[in-house]
Amino acid sequence: MAETMKRLMIVDDSMIIRRRIKREHGLENFSVVGTASDGEQAVALARQTNPDLITIDLTMPNMDGIDAIPLISEACPTAKILVVSALSDKATAIQALSRGAQGFLCKPFTDEELQQALKELAED
Amino acid sequence: MEKESIEVFINSLSNFYRQIGAAEVSVGVPYLLDANQPVASDFTGIIGISGKRRGCVYFTCPKAMLSYLLMSVGESEVTTEHLCDMVGEIANTIAGNARKEFGSEFMISVPVVVQGVPENIHLPDNTRCVVIPTKWKSYQSAIVVALE
Amino acid sequence: MFAGLFGKYRAVVISVAMFIILDAGVLVLNFYISSQLAEDATNVNLAGRQRMLSQKTAKSLFEYQRQLEIGASTEAVYRELNNAVNLFEKTLNAFDKGGETTSASGQSMHLNSADTAAARKAIGDSQQIWGSIHIEFERLFSSEPGVVTHDQALKALIPMVAQNNNKLLKLMNDLTNELERIARDKSNTLRMIQAAAITLAILNFFLILFHFLGQLRRSDAVAEEARQETQEILKTVREGLFLLDEKMVIGTQYSGSVKDIFGDKDYSGMSFRELLKSVVVESDMKTVEEYIKLLLNSQVKENLIGSLNPLSDLEVSLPTASGGYEVKHLSFRFNRAIENGEIRHILVTVLDITELVSLRQDLEKANQNTGLQIGALKELLHVDRDSMEAFLKEADASLVAVNDILKERVTSSYDYLDKINSTYRIIHRIKGDASALNVPNIVSAAHDFEEQLSRLREKDQLQGGDFLPLTLALNDLFRLLTDTRDILSVFHRSQTPVVQQLRSEPSLDHAMINRLASRIAEDQGKEVSVVVDDKLFPSIALEHRKMVQDAVLQLVRNAVVHGIEIPAVRVSGGKSAAGAVTVALKAEESGIRVCVHDDGQGIDLDRVRERALERGMYSAEQLEAMQPNRIVSLIFEPGFSTLDTADEHGGRGVGMDIVKANIQQIRGRIRVSNRPGRHCEISFLLPHPAREHSESMTTHKEEAV
Numbered sequence: 001m002a003e004t005m006k007r008l009m010i011v012d013d014s015m016i017i018r019r020r021i022k023r024e025h026g027l028e029n030f031s032v033v034g035t036a037s038d039g040e041q042a043v044a045l046a047r048q049t050n051p052d053l054i055t056i057d058l059t060m061p062n063m064d065g066i067d068a069i070p071l072i073s074e075a076c077p078t079a080k081i082l083v084v085s086a087l088s089d090k091a092t093a094i095q096a097l098s099r100g101a102q103g104f105l106c107k108p109f110t111d112e113e114l115q116q117a118l119k120e121l122a123e124d
Numbered sequence: 125m126e127k128e129s130i131e132v133f134i135n136s137l138s139n140f141y142r143q144i145g146a147a148e149v150s151v152g153v154p155y156l157l158d159a160n161q162p163v164a165s166d167f168t169g170i171i172g173i174s175g176k177r178r179g180c181v182y183f184t185c186p187k188a189m190l191s192y193l194l195m196s197v198g199e200s201e202v203t204t205e206h207l208c209d210m211v212g213e214i215a216n217t218i219a220g221n222a223r224k225e226f227g228s229e230f231m232i233s234v235p236v237v238v239q240g241v242p243e244n245i246h247l248p249d250n251t252r253c254v255v256i257p258t259k260w261k262s263y264q265s266a267i268v269v270a271l272e
Numbered sequence: 273m274f275a276g277l278f279g280k281y282r283a284v285v286i287s288v289a290m291f292i293i294l295d296a297g298v299l300v301l302n303f304y305i306s307s308q309l310a311e312d313a314t315n316v317n318l319a320g321r322q323r324m325l326s327q328k329t330a331k332s333l334f335e336y337q338r339q340l341e342i343g344a345s346t347e348a349v350y351r352e353l354n355n356a357v358n359l360f361e362k363t364l365n366a367f368d369k370g371g372e373t374t375s376a377s378g379q380s381m382h383l384n385s386a387d388t389a390a391a392r393k394a395i396g397d398s399q400q401i402w403g404s405i406h407i408e409f410e411r412l413f414s415s416e417p418g419v420v421t422h423d424q425a426l427k428a429l430i431p432m433v434a435q436n437n438n439k440l441l442k443l444m445n446d447l448t449n450e451l452e453r454i455a456r457d458k459s460n461t462l463r464m465i466q467a468a469a470i471t472l473a474i475l476n477f478f479l480i481l482f483h484f485l486g487q488l489r490r491s492d493a494v495a496e497e498a499r500q501e502t503q504e505i506l507k508t509v510r511e512g513l514f515l516l517d518e519k520m521v522i523g524t525q526y527s528g529s530v531k532d533i534f535g536d537k538d539y540s541g542m543s544f545r546e547l548l549k550s551v552v553v554e555s556d557m558k559t560v561e562e563y564i565k566l567l568l569n570s571q572v573k574e575n576l577i578g579s580l581n582p583l584s585d586l587e588v589s590l591p592t593a594s595g596g597y598e599v600k601h602l603s604f605r606f607n608r609a610i611e612n613g614e615i616r617h618i619l620v621t622v623l624d625i626t627e628l629v630s631l632r633q634d635l636e637k638a639n640q641n642t643g644l645q646i647g648a649l650k651e652l653l654h655v656d657r658d659s660m661e662a663f664l665k666e667a668d669a670s671l672v673a674v675n676d677i678l679k680e681r682v683t684s685s686y687d688y689l690d691k692i693n694s695t696y697r698i699i700h701r702i703k704g705d706a707s708a709l710n711v712p713n714i715v716s717a718a719h720d721f722e723e724q725l726s727r728l729r730e731k732d733q734l735q736g737g738d739f740l741p742l743t744l745a746l747n748d749l750f751r752l753l754t755d756t757r758d759i760l761s762v763f764h765r766s767q768t769p770v771v772q773q774l775r776s777e778p779s780l781d782h783a784m785i786n787r788l789a790s791r792i793a794e795d796q797g798k799e800v801s802v803v804v805d806d807k808l809f810p811s812i813a814l815e816h817r818k819m820v821q822d823a824v825l826q827l828v829r830n831a832v833v834h835g836i837e838i839p840a841v842r843v844s845g846g847k848s849a850a851g852a853v854t855v856a857l858k859a860e861e862s863g864i865r866v867c868v869h870d871d872g873q874g875i876d877l878d879r880v881r882e883r884a885l886e887r888g889m890y891s892a893e894q895l896e897a898m899q900p901n902r903i904v905s906l907i908f909e910p911g912f913s914t915l916d917t918a919d920e921h922g923g924r925g926v927g928m929d930i931v932k933a934n935i936q937q938i939r940g941r942i943r944v945s946n947r948p949g950r951h952c953e954i955s956f957l958l959p960h961p962a963r964e965h966s967e968s969m970t971t972h973k974e975e976a977v
């Protein structure tokens with residue numbers, strides 16, 4: 001199959017999480033086009049790189065995920081957004097999704113859960 | 125507390141080291157915490173557990189060990205933030221495995237990272253906590269399981 | 273596809289085609305019949321006209337003659353006569369051979385020849401009569417009045433016409449009647465054919481009707497069956513099931529359980545918000561609605577938001593039929609119902625998980641309480657408070673010591689074994705004490721602990737993690753002690769102490785010794801009687817009394833377990849069925865000797881050797897070189913046991929190990945007097961405190977162990 005390379009962007013304030021997703025996304029034909037550690041960076045990076053897939057944390061400095069998501073999906077309407085966050089507050093997570101994200105992955109997660117979620121999201 | 129539950133935590137730690145391609149961790153003789161006075165090293169990652177079981181599990185280790193770990197994943201910058209990230213990630217891996225093993229009956233919080241001796245680890249008073257001393261390279265660390 | 277359609281609806285298509293053909297047939301027939309009727313009516317009219325013309329001919333002829341006679345103008349009557357004759361002639365010929373004639377309206381028209389027998393006869397007869405008349409009329413018309421031929425013709429015609437006039441009238445009448453009959457017959461036949469065709473068409477119509485009705489009824493029956501099955505499912509399913517539309521309104525169909533869960537009401541058309549109004553607070557309701565909106569949004573992945581379901585476990589208070597309120601745990605599940613690739617509805621599944629939750633809680637509670645059972649409680653009531661408290665305190669301290677042992681840093685693999693052996697000694701002591709106090713659940717917990725230790729001891733290549741079960745068992749023991757203490761304090765608070773047994777009791781605890789001996793004997797199928805002579809007990813130093821009591825218990829246990837044989841063996845060896853164990857305190861020069869004597873099988877030196885070899889304590893050569901006394905002393909070494917199966921009464925040897933250690937601590941000495949097959953006595957000397965020093969200088973024949 002002649003698929004084009006898909007592009008993944010990772011947004012999380014934890015370096016370890018960023019590294020982990022980068023390393024363990026488990027998707028073929030994917031390249032990580034950039035990582036951001038807060039909402040502001042994420043919006044700018046999304047404008048610049050126009051990724052296909054984005055993983056984003058909710059609690060971040062400067063601009064949190066819930067404010068960044070609508071801006072990102074405005075900048076890249078075709079990008080699929082996966083919220084990767086802890087389940088401490090379901091209401092916030094649901095609100096984030098209703099602002100333009102397509103899926104939710106609960107922190108902490110295993111590698112298999114991460115891969116499963118990204119695969120599901122990448123499907124059309 | 126069942127042996128199997130605690131083994132899940134121990135295995136998770138081994139998994140973590142395996143994940144980053146580091147040498148195996150060796151496990152010491154587990155013992156009970158005296159009068160439930162928390163033991164802690166330089167950095168401690170605590171995950172709270174609620175639901176079917178209540179309590180917490182924490183991983184505590186010296187700063188030197190975290191620095192070593194950071195370098196082994198290719199992070200040359202050893203800042204406090206990164207050190208906290210690293211111990212948080214270890215706790216995260218432990219929590220993630222636990223969630224997989226125990227299912228949804230365990231509600232597992234995101235790790236809280238504490239530097240120095242934690243003041244507010246709440247340990248259950250109706251049971252003693254199990255300390256599992258672990259050793260990686262020459263660094264002594266410990267998993268403490270405090271479940272009702 | 274067309275062929276398929278034709279195939280499926282073959283019967284219908286044929287029926288409909290038949291219906292159309294028949295209808296068209298009837299229509300064509302109608303046209304034909306009406307044209308035939310019109311033709312016949314013309315014929316009948318023309319025949320009628322012939323009748324009239326025959327009379328008109330006669331009348332005009334007579335009028336013409338009279339006019340001629342009176343010399344009046346004949347022009348009009350002549351023309352009339354001429355017309356009548358010509359028309360009659362022309363029409364009669366047309367009736368006869370078929371041909372042109374003039375209609376009533378003066379138009380030329382074609383007439384078919386009449387062909388029935390009666391018509392032909394009437395026409396033939398008329399032709400005969402008319403033929404001769406017509407010839408005379410030809411002559412009349414071919415000449416002018418006054419001309420001879422004209423007058424001759426007229427003269428001939430008058431009698432001829434007068435004579436035949438009535439005949440001709442009758443014949444024309446017959447023709448008319450005949451033609452009328454033919455028309456009637458024909459129209460009757462045609463009507464019959466029409467009726468038949470209509471009947472067929474109607475039959476066909478009913479055929480189609482019944483066919484369709486049948487089919488309709490059958491498909492209705494299938495639909496009804498499906499509906500009933502759905503109803504059945506909705507009625508019996510234990511989950512509350514209903515659909516929500518995009519406005520979050522409940523659909524018309526929902527399972528019966530919805531009423532069981534939320535109360536007997538009609539829920540169809542109710543909004544989801546209304547349903548949850550009383551059980552979910554407003555802010556949570558908003559979250560729930562947001563969540564459902566996410567599900568309705570096809571952009572969002574259903575599989576990736578399941579964990580966000582805000583109603584996965586909802587505790588609610590719902591009104592009951594009796595008017596009260598009941599706390600229930602409900603679990604809602606939301607799934608997309610997709611139709612033609614579009615999310616049409618959300619299927620909501622509500623489960624009452626109250627029982628599940630309470631079962632889970634009960635189970636948790638039960639798990640926490642496994643340490644204490646009713647039986648254990650009953651036993652506790654018999655134990656005197658002070659000994660019990662002392663025991664609990666000591667046991668607790670012992671467990672802390674065990675934990676310290678576990679905590680000690682390991683530097684070589686030998687340290688692991690060391691931990692095991694040290695722990696063994698302590699736990700065994702607790703077990704002995706608990707057994708003597710008759711606290712069975714602590715005995716069995718300690719026994720389990722020992723089992724764990726045995727398993728560890730046999731394991732090669734011990735590692736730290738292997739100790740985890742032990743650590744947990746230690747935690748359980750700690751908790752068991754705490755629980756026991758709690759129960760006791762509750763129990764004793766309401767009770768005034770009956771007998772205050774002091775720690776410095778003036779005698780050995782006979783009851784405890786007897787209880788221990790008889791219980792072990794019972795367990796092992798032996799009989800035993802114990803005699804205790806402890807008159808000298810008060811002269812034992814206070815601080816040693818506890819140790820003496822413990823040691824006696826251990827030695828008695830050892831005597832019953834290892835010494836006393838089962839009754840059958842005893843009797844065959846010439847002994848009494850019941851074994852005798854004697855505990856005696858004897859005054860000696862250097863102190864008090866504590867003896868425990870049994871008349872059992874004694875110590876079998878060969879078995880001791882074998883065992884020591886098996887346990888790897890010594891090599892075969894070393895054992896071979898040992899004196900009998902030395903062999904006997906092996907039973908006091910750690911890890912030795914001559915019983916093959918471990919049970920809680922003995923067989924692990926660590927008890928003897930403790931006895932030895934304790935006695936050595938107060939500089940006492942152990943002596944073993946053994947006669948295989950006959951008896952065994954183990955004794956130790958408690959030196960007088962004052963003479964402790966000189967005691968150690970005195971030479972005895974005792975085993976130096």
